[in-house]
Structures are given as structure tokens and as C-alpha cells.
Amino acid sequence: MDEPILEVENLAAGYAGRPVVAGIDITLQPGEVLGLLGANGSGKSTLLKTITGQLPPLAGSIRIAGYDLARTRERAQAQFGIAIDGPDLPAALTGRQYLDLVASIRGCAPKAWPCGDVLARLAATAWAGRPIAEYSLGTRAKFAIAAALLGAPALLIFDEALNGLDPLVAWEVKTIIAELAATARHAVIISTHVVETIPTLCSHAIFLSQGRIAASWDRPGLAAASASPGAFEAAVIHSLKAAASGAKDAATRATN
């Protein structure tokens, strides 16, 4: 069996010493696509920030393509590409300059994509010479995705990166993800609220509630959960309602 691309063991992370996520264990093999689900504030972004080294873990360990994030930070960070949130992109630069910047940091050519000309596939070439400040949410998302794929990193992370994309481009992004997973050289994490995306695109899925993995589905589990149209969505909505009810009870207990 190949070495896992991502190994997260007993991870706890949060802000100012207070854990937002805890007891997280994730293993991703090459070719796997993990769907990350959860209500707002459930800890999805905190988990992804910790995996990408933007937040220090309070406990546990993270290994990316064999490199420990705590000990060999830069080597570990070279193994993943993350689609940055649109508002965080450098507004002063043009899309082309942003891709140049990311490529120069990753030490690859500014068009070193693993799946052809990504800008052309995402219909973004015409915008490459304009400052990012002039881009819409969707156009920013296209360049963030294009930058994440530069240098063909082993782990690809998309934190709600499909938001704002038109159906055609969203379809193209899903096609790219499926193509990359099929090569068995990459693993992908997709955090999304678009629940119906998960069964068609992902090989695994986890549901976060109050910072813990409340439910998980493997490949057969996902297939079974989505056996009938809308069944998986209904299961996730049920989990979300249960999570909301649990959070309400916890808040009431804390008040009393």
C-alpha cells in the first residue's frame, strides 16, 4: 500500500488555547477525495487552517506526504496546494502576477498544472492581465483554484472554493478533481455546504459537529447512503438538525 498523503492523529486545534476541534483522526491515501461537512462554526475552517500550518495544533500530529508539519514545516507545506479565499487574494496584483508569485514560491513554472491549461479550462484567461481588485467572487475563485494546482502538489485543499462559480465552471472544477484523483498521485479535501456534490465527487466524507467527527462515510457507506435520489442529503440534514439540537442543549446547560 502507498504511503498516506495525509495523516492527522488525535488533532486538537483552536484559538487562544481554547480547542475548537478535538480528537480528529484522518488518513487520506492517494486517489482519495474527502468531503468535509458541518454547520457554520463546526470547525471545518479551523481544521483546514491547522492542516495547512496557519494555526498551531494544541495536540496531535499532522503528516503530509510523509513530512511532519511541526518539524519540517516548509517541506510539508510544499506538498499541498490550497485555494485561498477570494477576499484574501492580493488585490493589487493581476491574476497572472498572482500565479507567478505562487509558482515562484513553489519553484515551478507559472503554468505547471497537472491537468492542462487550467485558466483556459476555467474560462479565466481573458482576466489574467487585470488586477484582482476588479474580479468578481467567481473569477477570484477560479484564480485561487488555478494557484492551488500549480506544481501538482500531492494534497489539494478546497475550502468552499466552489462558491460563486457558475454551473459550467463548477462542473469543470469537479471534472479536474475527478481526473486528478484518478491518477492516484493526488488526494483532495473539499469542504462544502453543497451536500449533493459529496456522493458524486468524494470517496469519503466526514461530518463535523461541535469540533468533533460526528459521522463519517467510507466509499461503500457513501454509495449506500446515496442509493436513492436525495437520500444522502436527507441523512446530512438529519445530522445537522441533531447537531443544532445538541448545541442548543449544551448552551442551555452552560446557562443554567
Next chain:
Amino acid sequence: MTEPSSRRDRLVLTLLWREACNAFAALGWAQSLALLAASLTLLADQLDSFSHLLRQNAVALRYLAWPWATALGAGLVLAGFIAGLIFTVLSLARAFAPFLNPLPLSLPARRRMVITAVAWLAAATGAAVGAAISLAAAYVHKPFAAAWGVAGAILFSLGAAAGLWLRLSLAPVARPVGHRDPRKTFAVPGLAWADGARPRWLGSWAADLRAGRIRLSAGLIFGVAALSLATLLAGGAGLAQHHAAPAAIAGVVGGLAVFMLALRCHPLGSPVLRAAPISYLRAWAGLLRLPLIASLLYFAMPACLAVAASPSSWQMPAGGGLCLLVLDAAYAVFAGFFFTAPLLAAISFIAVLSYAVYKWALYHAVVYICVALLLGWMLRHSRKRFQHG
């Protein structure tokens, strides 16, 4: 109707207060205690030096009116003016923050918010300044000590009001959302070469050079004119007296001013760099590239004038160049530490530099060691924050 309006007018003041509280809360206990201990030590040292100075000149200060009426008065107006400018810049940034753009706040309402915040801040600072003057006057047994304090507070406040008025007159303070910036832009020559080394375009991002173009602004024109005039005057004086010093000093001071005005480190807080395989030192060094080139280019002109004025004194501009590099590097550490607040970085750097120069006469090498230790601590802390948020 009056109450909501007055509450709205205090919005900027409330935002500044909350930001200050959050900044202190984010420091944590250990850092807050270290900061408090360092501040109290410095304050005690300053009070000791100041009281010594007052004791030495007590008789003159007690009976003469001119040091209080002219030197102190002019100093207070100037200090108030600078404080007023700083308070206004900080308040304007909050009054026109992006999250307030969609709210139904008219331009006059936002100006009232700024004026209210600056008035409160200037009044509080003026009161502290007035109290300090009263205490100093009482210490040397000067008659009407309280009156001198009140007069000092009024002069400081007048200066602050002038700073507020000047900044508010320098339109534009804001533009409607989606409004095209009317200022002319021009391409920066040689930018692809200057900002082309890895990591590419980091300097353009930091300096907000939209697609490699710089915007023509009143501040930019004033800065270029002031620096050019200073160089010409210093160079002319040096050539007339066949002396290298005026142009060499102008080169160092001007070069440092160019570096401080040009250096921006806000990309250090961006996930674009923090989630990328790049070390803090490499990212930080990349941000220094363009400002350092601008600083050295500026320095080259007065340095040439200094050599032309006195060819045998070539060591003076050469030493000035080394001194400029050291000062630029020291400021760069401050800019990296206060990466979201260049104004705070500049004020802190100037304060530390002034204090070091003042104490150098007494402690010599110890001052160098203390400054080096401070810079090392700041660099280490900045690196840690870059890695761990």
C-alpha cells in the same frame, strides 16, 4: 433622536477602543507582563533623567517665562499637530472601513464620527500632557503651576485641531463603492526587473502597485518635492563649502525616509504566504527588496554630490551608506513586527532610535547590545506569529 445620533458619532471611538482592548487581550499574560515591566522601567528611567534635568535648571525655570511660553509652547503645538494628524489618519481608516461602506452613513456623518474620535483622543492626551507640565512646574516651585498645565493642554489641543483640519481638508477621504479612482497612474520603470526575483511580485503586492502602476497623489508629489529640495540644498551647501558632510547626512536621512515610507509588510499576515512553503525570513526579505532599491537609489544622488564636494572625504558617504543599510535593516524588523500598522512601526522605531541616541552618551556599547537584543526578540516573535498566527 439625539441619543442615536450621538451614539453613532462615537462609533469610530468605540471601534478604536475595542481594537485596543482586543490587541491587549491577544497578547496573553506573559507578553503583557513583559510589556508592562519594560514600559515601567523605561518610564522610571525617563522620570529620573527628567527630574535630574529639572533640578539642574530649577532656578532658571522658576523665574524665566520664555522657556515655557516660547520653546515649550511651540513644542506642544507641534506635538499636538502631529498627534492630531495621527489620530485623524487612524479615525478615517475606521470611519471608511469596508464593512461600514454598505451602511447608510453620509459623508458628513462619517466626518462627525472622525471629529468626535479625534476630539476625545486629543482631549485625553492633552489632559495628560497638561498634568505632566503642572507637575514639572510644581517640582521647580514655579508660581501658578496649574495654570501652566492648563495653558499647555490648550496649546496641545490647538495643534491637534490644526492637524485634524489639515487632514480633513486633504480630500479625498472616501469614494463611493465601485467608484473609479480618478488619480492618474503611471507604470513604474524597471519593475519587472526589480520585483522579478523569487518570490516574484511581492513588492508590488505590498506597495499596492495595481498591475505595476503607481498612483499620482498629493502625498507622493509632496514627498518627492521635499526630498529633492533637501538633496539640492544639502548638496549645494556642501559644494559651496567643499564639505562632504551636508550631502552625506541628507543621503542617510532621506534614504531612511524613503525606505520607511515605501516599506509595507501586510502580506506577512496573508494566508497566501502563511500557507505557502516559504520561511518568514525569505518572505520578509522579499518585501524589503523594492524599498531597499528605492532607498539606495535616493542615497546615490547626495552621496555623489558629497564626493564631488570633497573627493578626499569619500569615506564619509561610504560610511553613510553602511549606516543607512543598518538603519534600514533595523526599521525593517519594526515593520515586520507591526506588519498591519506601518504608522505604529515608524513611531516606535523613531522613539527607540531617539532613546538609543540619547542614552548612547551614557552607556555606549550597552545601548547597541540592548537595541540588538530588542531587534532579535522582535524578529523571533514576528517569525513565530507568521508560523502560528
